[in-house]
Amino acid sequence: MLRLYEDSALAIAAHILTAGPISRAGAGRDLDLSAATLTRLVRPLVDSHLVNDSQAGTPLSGIGRPTQLLEIPASEHHFIGVNLTADVTYGVLTDARANPIVSLSQPLDSREPEAVAHTIDSLIDELCAQNGAAAEELDGIGISAGGHIAHRKVIESRFLGWQDVDLPSLVKASSTTPTYLLNDIVALTTLEQWFGLGRSAPNFLIATVGAGIGHGIVHNRRAVPSVFEGYSPTSHLPLARAKGLCQYGHVGCANGVLTTPAVLARASGARSILHVNSGPDSLDELIALAEGGDPTCQFAIAEFGTNMATYVQTVAGAAMVIDVILDGEAITLLDTPWASTFTEHLAEFKSPNLPGLNVHTRSGTFDRWARGAATGAIISWLESQVTGA
Known part of the structure; x- marks a missing residue:
C-alpha cells in the first residue's frame, strides 16, 4: 500500500481517515508497520481523541473474537469549502471525509476583493445556519480559485482580474477559523487523491x-x-x-x-x-x-x-x-x-x-470544486492534529 506521507504518524492518521474504520492489523499490513510500531504510533492519536478505537468489527476470517477498529469520526468535524468563479461563489459544508452536508451558492455582484470576501462570509454564515452550527465551531475553511496562488495570496487570476490579493485576511471568518487558499485544480486533484479515485x-x-x-x-x-x-x-x-x-x-x-x-x-x-x-x-x-x-x-x-x-x-x-x-x-x-x-x-x-x-x-458541477477546497482544509487540520498529538 502506497502511503500519503513518509512520516509514519501522519501516514497512519491519513490512512485511518481515508480507509477507516480499519483494524490495527489491517492498518499495519497496509502500511507495512509491525504491531509494536503501530501501537506506539496510534496511542498518542487515541489519547488526543483524534482517533477512536472503541468500535468493534468482525475479523476478516469471520472466526474469533471481535477486533477493535480505528476510526477518525468524520461526522464530528466540520469544514467549509468555497470555490470562486468569475461570477458565482460556491460553498459546501462537509464532514472530515469531504462528504457534502449542505451546498449553497451566491452570485458575485462585484469582483472587488472586499466585496468577494463579504460574499464568502455571508455564504459561510448561511451554510453554518442551515446545519445549526456557528462559524466558530468549524475545524477549517478552504477557499479555491483559478490562477496562481502562493504565500496565502492570489498572485494572479485572470478570471477574477486580481493580482497580489491577500484574500484570507479579508475574510472575517478567518479570524476564528483556520483558513486556507488553494488553486482550484490543486484542490480538485487533492479531493480525488484522498477521497476519490x-x-x-x-x-x-x-x-x-x-x-x-x-x-x-x-x-x-x-x-x-x-x-x-x-x-x-x-x-x-x-x-x-x-x-x-x-x-x-x-x-x-x-x-x-x-x-x-x-x-x-x-x-x-x-x-x-x-x-x-x-x-x-x-x-x-x-x-x-x-x-x-x-x-x-x-x-x-x-x-x-x-x-x-x-x-x-x-x-x-x-x-x-x-x-x-x-x-x-x-x-x-x-x-x-x-x-x-x-x-x-x-x-x-x-x-x-x-x-x-x-x-x-x-x-x-461546481460543488465538486468546493469540496476540493474543503479537502485542502481537512488535510491541513489533520496535519496540525497529528503534529500536536
Missing part, C-alpha cells in the same frame, strides 16, 4: 475543461507539484488536426478548441450565417439545438469529442498513466450522441502494445 488507483491524471483548461497528476498516491501552478501548461498544447483560435492567436491549441467559449463560438459562428446573433450562448442551449437537428451544433460537439480525445491521449501519455478523470462543465458534452467521436478517436489511435485508457467522467 486515489483510494484505488495510485496513479492517475485529472483534466478539467470549462472556462479554462487544467490538469493535475497523482503518482504513487502523491500529487505532483508544479512550478506552473495556476498557469495551465497544457492549455495551449497544439492538437493535431484541430481548428480554432485562442486569445493569443494560436490556431488549433487546446484553449482555442476545447474551452466552453471556444466551442460555443464555433457553433455560433457557423449559425450566424443564417441566424444573426442567435447563439448558442450556453452549453445547455448548444445541446438543445443539436437535439433539435441543428447540424452546426452537432458538428461542434463532434469536433469537441475528437479534440478532447487528442488532448487526453497526449497528456495521459506524457504523464504515463492509464486512469484519467475528466471534470468541468464542458465534459457534459461527452454524454451526447454526437460526442461518440471521443471514444472512437481513443480506439483508433490506441497503441497495440499498451493498455487502453480508463476514462472516469465526473459531474462537472
Whole structure:
C-alpha cells in the first residue's frame, strides 16, 4: 500500500481517515508497520481523541473474537469549502471525509476583493445556519480559485482580474477559523487523491475543461507539484488536426478548441450565417439545438469529442498513466450522441502494445470544486492534529 506521507504518524492518521474504520492489523499490513510500531504510533492519536478505537468489527476470517477498529469520526468535524468563479461563489459544508452536508451558492455582484470576501462570509454564515452550527465551531475553511496562488495570496487570476490579493485576511471568518487558499485544480486533484479515485488507483491524471483548461497528476498516491501552478501548461498544447483560435492567436491549441467559449463560438459562428446573433450562448442551449437537428451544433460537439480525445491521449501519455478523470462543465458534452467521436478517436489511435485508457467522467458541477477546497482544509487540520498529538 502506497502511503500519503513518509512520516509514519501522519501516514497512519491519513490512512485511518481515508480507509477507516480499519483494524490495527489491517492498518499495519497496509502500511507495512509491525504491531509494536503501530501501537506506539496510534496511542498518542487515541489519547488526543483524534482517533477512536472503541468500535468493534468482525475479523476478516469471520472466526474469533471481535477486533477493535480505528476510526477518525468524520461526522464530528466540520469544514467549509468555497470555490470562486468569475461570477458565482460556491460553498459546501462537509464532514472530515469531504462528504457534502449542505451546498449553497451566491452570485458575485462585484469582483472587488472586499466585496468577494463579504460574499464568502455571508455564504459561510448561511451554510453554518442551515446545519445549526456557528462559524466558530468549524475545524477549517478552504477557499479555491483559478490562477496562481502562493504565500496565502492570489498572485494572479485572470478570471477574477486580481493580482497580489491577500484574500484570507479579508475574510472575517478567518479570524476564528483556520483558513486556507488553494488553486482550484490543486484542490480538485487533492479531493480525488484522498477521497476519490486515489483510494484505488495510485496513479492517475485529472483534466478539467470549462472556462479554462487544467490538469493535475497523482503518482504513487502523491500529487505532483508544479512550478506552473495556476498557469495551465497544457492549455495551449497544439492538437493535431484541430481548428480554432485562442486569445493569443494560436490556431488549433487546446484553449482555442476545447474551452466552453471556444466551442460555443464555433457553433455560433457557423449559425450566424443564417441566424444573426442567435447563439448558442450556453452549453445547455448548444445541446438543445443539436437535439433539435441543428447540424452546426452537432458538428461542434463532434469536433469537441475528437479534440478532447487528442488532448487526453497526449497528456495521459506524457504523464504515463492509464486512469484519467475528466471534470468541468464542458465534459457534459461527452454524454451526447454526437460526442461518440471521443471514444472512437481513443480506439483508433490506441497503441497495440499498451493498455487502453480508463476514462472516469465526473459531474462537472461546481460543488465538486468546493469540496476540493474543503479537502485542502481537512488535510491541513489533520496535519496540525497529528503534529500536536
